[in-house]
Amino acid sequence: MGQFDRRTLLKAGLKAGAVVTAGALTSCSDTSPASAGANTAAAPNWNSFSRSLKGRLFMPSTAGYAAAHQLFNPRWDSVQPAAVVKAANATDVQKAINFARGNKLVMVPKGGGHSYVGASTISKGLMVDLGAIRGMSYTNGVLTVGAGARLYDVHAFLDKYGRSLPTGTCPTVGVAGLTLGGGLGIHTRAFGLTCDRLLSMGVITADGVARNVSTTVDPDLFWALRGSGGGNLGVVTSFRFATIPATKLGFFRLTWPESKAAAVVRGWQKFAQSAPITSWVNLHIDARSNGTLSIHVLGISTTGNAAAAAAQLESFVGSRASTRSITVKTHLEAVKYLGGGTTSPRTGFLAGSDVLKGPMNAATITALLGAVKAAARAKTPATAIIDPLGGQAAKQPTGGASWPWRSALGVIQWYCGTPAHPTSAQLKIAQTFITNGHRAVRAYSAGGYVNYVETGRSVSTYYGASLTRLRTVKKKYDPANFFHTAYTLV
Ligand SMILES: Cc1cc2nc3c(=O)[nH]c(=O)nc-3n(C[C@H](O)[C@H](O)[C@H](O)COP(=O)(O)OP(=O)(O)OC[C@H]3O[C@@H](n4cnc5c(N)ncnc54)[C@H](O)[C@@H]3O)c2cc1C
Structure with missing residues (x-):
């Protein structure tokens, strides 16, 4: 009522x-x-x-x-x-x-x-x-979920069936936004992106028509919705996903001193190129308020053998980590560990991204580290987080997906914490870090990840080779450009 x-x-x-x-x-x-x-x-x-x-x-x-x-x-x-x-x-x-x-x-x-x-x-x-539209059901390996569900809810529900889904880590992120923009996380290399697991979607287009899109019904719209970002082509009301097994995961967390930073970036690049797809590792380069850098990696092994994955990374870096922590966690323990619990508080931040075409050369690595170091010297709470692609993420799912970065090495996120209600001066400081980051890696940047969309960047930055076809699909399903903001496809 x-x-x-x-x-x-x-x-x-x-x-x-x-x-x-x-x-x-x-x-x-x-x-x-x-x-x-x-x-x-x-x-x-x-x-x-x-x-x-x-x-x-x-x-x-x-x-x-x-x-x-x-x-x-x-x-x-x-x-x-x-x-x-x-x-x-x-x-x-x-x-x-x-x-x-x-x-x-x-x-x-x-x-x-x-x-x-x-x-x-x-x-x-x-x-x-759509937050109240969050009902879920599970049958024969398939999850049906309302578009308002959050990631933790999905994992807690699937855990009861011994199943999981490749997603991001923040417990309160919405399934809708994450999936429509791709969806990167610890299972990306082993099982692909969240959008790659889609079987069908209920979506209402600009004409008010409710459709159930899949590889056989409105396949062009299904293709487009897999990775072009939310808000562009219609409102999705439900998703059907092919789930994956909820297995124990091996975790490793390694740190190195700042003096090894360039070697760690090089080692991470080798790992992203040649480690088995059952391993995933992301690299954090954090600006410390004392002007130094903190270098650490968080990795997983879907086989549970985190010690072997950690040793492989150390061999690529060329030195043993100064601190190491190796653990094994059940599916739900892993979800809570990665998400910092079952919910996350509202947080102020400014962030952006670059998709890495391939391994960076020495000068670019130096420039990347220099961008974070400059933030550390300015006491800006900045971090560069580099996630690997490859493995299943390099393959198109059945029916194809518009997510454009299949051949890329990884995604760098430039993240800067801000107060809840930042002044324009505080936003400018954060933006300076992000701009410096873009500049540092521009020779290796293919574009940006649409789920880390930024103000002031051309919308086409996020679509690579999918842009032309996406525009055709947009014209077909939303000819009057009903769904339009500063961030939508035109
Ligand atoms: C703390 C944090 C952690 C994150 N971690 C990850 C991560 O690990 N991996 C990753 O890939 N991304 C991650 N992200 C990015 C996240 O995937 C995107 O911000 C995503 O768009 C958020 O989806 P949402 O539904 O929560 O957001 P919303 O703000 O609700 O939606 C995002 C966009 O999608 C549109 N939209 C929302 N619902 C629908 C719908 N039903 N139909 C059509 N369009 C819709 C909105 O209009 C908006 O344009 C993270 C973001 C944050 C803030």
């Missing part, structure tokens, strides 16, 4: 049933890219829209609106959607699309709300939160 009622309208100083434009409820002066003008001839009838929903509609005057439009990064709290639909089911999503289209409102879906650029909220537009 719709919850946006007469009381809410009165609180807003408006009469129930009155003609209300989205613009009248918010400032009209914001012309930033992440905002939606509402130049409608006839104003939206929020009241009847609200009554038509099984879920709830929140407007700025509704109790709970502040919490309803929050994302993971508190930096976006100041972005004020005209309204937030907390959808109860796919029909609510369909109604929201039709309502937004009919009223010329920009609409953005929200899954877990972890978008790096706040793309799941929109000033003056309609946010459609």
Whole structure:
């Protein structure tokens, strides 16, 4: 039942049933890219829209609106959607699309709300939160999951069946955003990306039509949704995944002194190129507030033999690590260990990425380390995190996927912590680190990872050789460019 009622309208100083434009409820002066003008001839009838929903509609005057439009990064709290639909089911999503289209409102879906650029909220537009659509079922190796589920929920559910899914590590990241942008994590080399495990998706396109896309039904849309990032082509309401076995995992954590930093990067590159696909290791180069660098790796072995994987990495580095920790964890222990628990607190940050075409030469490694070192000297809480690709990630899944970086070596994430509500000076410091990082590795960068999307970078940066075909699919399924923000395909 719709919850946006007469009381809410009165609180807003408006009469129930009155003609209300989205613009009248918010400032009209914001012309930033992440905002939606509402130049409608006839104003939206929020009241009847609200009554038509099984879920709830929140407007700025509704109790709970502040919490309803929050994302993971508190930096976006100041972005004020005209309204937030907390959808109860796919029909609510369909109604929201039709309502937004009919009223010329920009609409953005929200899954877990972890978008790096706040793309799941929109000033003056309609946010459609799918968080309540999170039901799961499991049959014969196949997981069916509502698009609002978070990663920890999925792992805890699958664990009961002795199954798992290759995903990222943060427990509160949404299955929707992660999968639609690819999905990288510890199983990437052994089992491919999250989007590679997709069998089908329920998706509602800009025309309001609910489709069940797969390699045989709307295969071009299925291809496009596997890796082009959320918010572009439709609102996915459910996913079906081919799961993987939930096995024990061997973990190794190794550190080296800063003097070995270049050798560790070289060793990591060799490992990413030639280690068995059952091994995965990511490299962290952290800026310490005392001006030095901390160098450590976190690796796993899906065979459980972490000691052998660690020894192989050490041989590539050419020196034994100064500290080593080797453990074996069950599936759910591993999920909690990697995610730092079962939930994660809202956090301020600015981040970006480069996809590495291949192993960097000595000068580029020096420049990369120099970018983090400069941040350390400036006491900026910065880190470069390098994840390997290869193995199954290098292969196209059945039916193909638009995720464009199959032949790449790995992905560097440039990550900088910020206060929850950073000043522009604080954002500038963080951005300087990211820009320096891009500059350092530009000779080896193929582009960026769409799940680590950044402001100020061309959208085409994220699509490589898939761009032209993605544009064709976009024109076919969204000819009027209904799904559009500063970060969507054009
Ligand atoms: C702390 C943290 C850890 C992370 N770890 C990893 C990691 O290990 N591996 C990795 O690959 N990535 C990781 N990411 C990046 C993450 O995959 C992306 O930020 C992803 O887009 C988040 O998805 P979400 O549903 O939580 O976000 P949202 O902000 O809800 O959505 C992201 C984008 O998808 C759109 N969208 C959301 N739901 C839908 C839907 N149902 N249909 C269509 N579009 C939709 C939104 O409009 C937005 O454009 C991490 C991010 C954070 C903040």
